[in-house]
Amino acid sequence: MSGPRLVGMRLNLVAGLLIGGFGVGLTLVLHGAGLLREPLGGRLSALALAVHAGVLVWALVLHRRAVSPEPVPFSRLLGAGLLISLAAGVVLFVGALAFTTVIDPGHLPWLRETMVAELERWQQDAAVEGTASAVEAGSAVEAGSVVEGREPAEPALSPEELAAQRRAIEELSPGSYALQWLGSALFTGLLLTLPIATLLRIGALRQAPQGSS
Numbered sequence: 001m002s003g004p005r006l007v008g009m010r011l012n013l014v015a016g017l018l019i020g021g022f023g024v025g026l027t028l029v030l031h032g033a034g035l036l037r038e039p040l041g042g043r044l045s046a047l048a049l050a051v052h053a054g055v056l057v058w059a060l061v062l063h064r065r066a067v068s069p070e071p072v073p074f075s076r077l078l079g080a081g082l083l084i085s086l087a088a089g090v091v092l093f094v095g096a097l098a099f100t101t102v103i104d105p106g107h108l109p110w111l112r113e114t115m116v117a118e119l120e121r122w123q124q125d126a127a128v129e130g131t132a133s134a135v136e137a138g139s140a141v142e143a144g145s146v147v148e149g150r151e152p153a154e155p156a157l158s159p160e161e162l163a164a165q166r167r168a169i170e171e172l173s174p175g176s177y178a179l180q181w182l183g184s185a186l187f188t189g190l191l192l193t194l195p196i197a198t199l200l201r202i203g204a205l206r207q208a209p210q211g212s213s
Helices: 003-032 039-044 046-067 074-103 107-143 159-170 174-207
Strands: none
Touching: 003 039, 003 046, 003 074, 003 174, 039 046, 046 074, 046 174, 074 107, 074 174, 107 159, 107 174
């Protein structure tokens, strides 16, 4: 492997470790402060997204300089962003697994209870909205009028669908939870890398229009 390519791979690894390490560290800080299960903790978790985006910009800019003096193809920038996010996802996977099995084994039971409560609340709200919509429609029909531009309320889940949702929540394990963190890192990395790589590619072509495409 050539020197510039090796530098680029090391840069991807360092960037991924920074992103993943920040995500795990933020989780531990929020847990230690007792904020992880509070609404404020959820809002502060958005910092991980900002760090992910910032580190990707930094790494992809340096990646262009480290790999080649010529404009880097879009596909290479996209691949670098995904490799960075994959490295971050591996760190997050290990961190989530350790957190839910060693540091706070009670986190997953709490999360399952919270998700079930949210599901039941949504089901109740949908049922109430459906009932209110039916009453309103009946009143309009009795009055001989038509309600324009009103979409029917989304129906509540059937008992079978609700039971399936409950089973999926109850089957959430430390391994599947950690895989969600890994998948989230990759998906987020793809969404962030696409515009970043596009802007960097456009900027590079403007600076060197006769460069490689």
